[in-house]
Structure formats: C-alpha cells, structure tokens
Amino acid sequence: MTASIDAHVRLDTHPTHPSAVQAHLTGTQAHVASSALEAADWSVAATGVLILARIDHEEPYWAADAAQKLIDEGITVEVTPRLQEAIYEEWTWANYPIPWLTRGEIREVSSEAQKIHDDIRNGRLLIHAHARDGDTTVAVGTYLHRGGKSVYLHGEDHLRQVAGTFDSPASALLAFEETHAGGMRPGPAPLTDTERAAIAARSVFDVTTSKPEPARPEPETVPVYLADAGDHDALLDSFLGTHREFQKWRTWSDATTHAIHESQTLRIEHVHETTAHDTAWTVAAYETPVSDRKWHLTATSATPAPVLQALLIHLGDGDGWNTAIDSPVDEKAVTAATQPLTEAGWKHTLTGHGIRWTSPDGEAGVQFDPLTAQHAHSATWTIWAGPNPDRPTWAITASPHIPSPLLADLSETLAHETGTRQTQSGREHRICLATSVSAAPAVTPGRPASRSR
16 A cells, blocks of 8 residues: 555664564654554653553564554554564464463463453553462452453463453452452552563663753742642652551552552552643542442642642541541531631632632632532532633542541642742753664565574
C-alpha cells in the first residue's frame, strides 16, 4: 500500500532490554502512528519515542504485527536489520511446564498472561490479596470492567492464568482466605524480576535541557484553593511515615500506591502520573474488609497540597472516616459540614443542581446536590476551584455518607488557610535515544532461526 499519512516509524531493538522494541516517530502526522501503537499497549517513553516491553518476551513478534498494521493504514515503517533478525528468530522456553503445546499455542497462553499483567498494571484489575503456593504466587482480584468479575490467579509472569472466577469480591476473598489463610497478604505481590525489567525498559531514555533554566520568581501567597498542587507523592510518603497503622502497597507497574488501614476498612489510592484534571486520589471506607463501600471521595491531580494534607490529617486521626451507613443526609449534617464557609462569608445560593457556597472572590465553591443524596455512591458533594464545577481547575467529589466532620475540616481549610503559587517557566527538552538506529528495509518474510530461552 502506498503511504498516505505523513508519519514515519522506525522500529529497532531496545538498547538494554534483551527482547523489548523501541519505535521512533517523525512526521507531521506522527500522532496518528503514536495513537495506533498506544492502542496496541506500546508505552510512551518520551516525545516521539514508544517502547514495547512485555513479560512474555514476544516483543519482536508483536512489533512485526504492529508494523504490518501501520503499513496497511498508509504509514511508512522502517525496521532495522537487528530487529528484523529478532523477528525471524524462533525460540522455545527452557523447561516449559506444558511441553506438549505447539509454539503457537505457547504464544496464546503467554498472550493471555500478558493481558492479565497489563490489566493489573493499568488499574483495570484490582488485586485484593496474594499468597505463595509452593514455588509460585496466587492472588485474588476484581476487574473494574468486564462486569466486575472477581478472579483467582495462579502463577507468575508468562504462566499466570485465571484459575477460578467468583460472583463478587466478598466470595472471592472468603474462598482465598479459606485456602491460603496462613500466608495471605493484602494487595498485589512484589514485582518479579521480569516485571521490573519491563518497567526499566520503558525508562532508559535521557532527557536533557536545551538551555539553562531561568531564575524562578518568588512564590506568592494565595487562598489555599488557588495554591499549587505541590508534591503529592511527598505528601503520601510523609503521611505513611507518621501513620504506621497504614500499610503501603504498590501496583505491578509502580504507577499506583495503596495505603490500607490495618483494619482494612479504609483504603487510600494514589495514581502517581496523571494529567491535571484526572482523578489522582480515591479514598474509600468500608464497614468490614469484605463489605460494600460506605462512602468514597476522589480528588484530581491539580488539587492543592494543603487541601490534600488536611484530608490526610483527618483520615489519620483515629477512626475519623467512620459514619453510620443509614445516617440521614439531612439539613443538620449539611449545616455542620459547611458551617466554616458560612461563618467566613461564602455566598450561599440555590441553583438548579442544589445548594452552593461560593468564595468571596468567586474562585472556588462547594456544592451539595440533594437529588443524588438518595444514591449511596453518587457524587453528592463537589468541591472545586475555577469557573464552575463543570470546568474546574481542580475538584474533589464525595458520596452522600461522607462524615460531616471530614467535610467540616475541608471547609475550614478552604475558608481560612493560605498556600503558595509559583508560575512555572516553560522548559524545552531534547529527547536523546540511548542508542542510534540505522536505516533498514521494511518488514519482509524470511527463514526463522532457532534459540532457547
């Protein structure tokens, strides 16, 4: 097919990882190729650079598959000789535990294991607990898509598979505890060497500044709701360092940290790398470790550090997250939650969405929606800064049964606290590949070699 899209993709072996593949994109429509590769689970390592790093070591095979699809879409693809050789090469797993499978069938098994790994890494499969079973790992988790199915997982890396399914997280956890009570641990298991290598493969590119950074202007003091987001990771680390009753767990990709209270009835989730308007924090409280949620709260990535700090301080203060699940969301509870705003002169109005309190400068607000208060998991409370709650600079949302004292603490912070705001200078970066690539022909068929892994 004749190339019709102004995008050029050069595929090459990875500079340090033995099987990973890198893609270097150029052209005015390079974003088209980038979107296609990201949809095929390639990871963006830098501007114009994507990495395919898998736990089943099948990167060359899937790189050839991606190359052909890009060509079919009218995108020019170039494959270096060393990657072409890896694509031709056939290999077998040493001491593979299912030796009767053909190479194609082994690839299917490994591909399913890769999908499980990717679902965990990308937060689509939440792991509740894990344990050792002989010389391998078992785990129990729940998909956040696929109808919320709960699964029992057996094995590691390219051998991990779904060994059982359950109708609910509660039944899955109870069955898992019955079998693995002695060695059961909350959250996902530690990363394997293969998983750590795949993570490292996505971050071997150097980023250097093209010119010196200009001097930073002095930060200005502003109302807390206008403050900078600050370092959310440092906030969580500080919280965990001073509250030993919370255990820290990381996901397989290290993209998310979970802080779980020793009672297992409060869970704090922090996603480390998100855009300003994405949800970066989720707090959920439960009556028991296996019950449904009592209430939950979310906060976007741009939420000011002092606001998050006030939230964490409250959560670390005894059992301040407890609330009766059948407690009414009545006028008394709403008044208690917003009293600091009223006393600070925030404007109180009725809108089509409910009751709204707006800061004197009009830059922030708190809204209560009584129409959704009858639904236990709806976003009944919204705290935001910006033009309005539909176009916020940052936002916090909470379900109806969130404790009034927690909301009152946040209201007190919004009404009286200050923070700092620093205007960041723009930075220009140049991406330097750790290795050079040479011109090579497009993908062509050839005779495979043979190697054992």
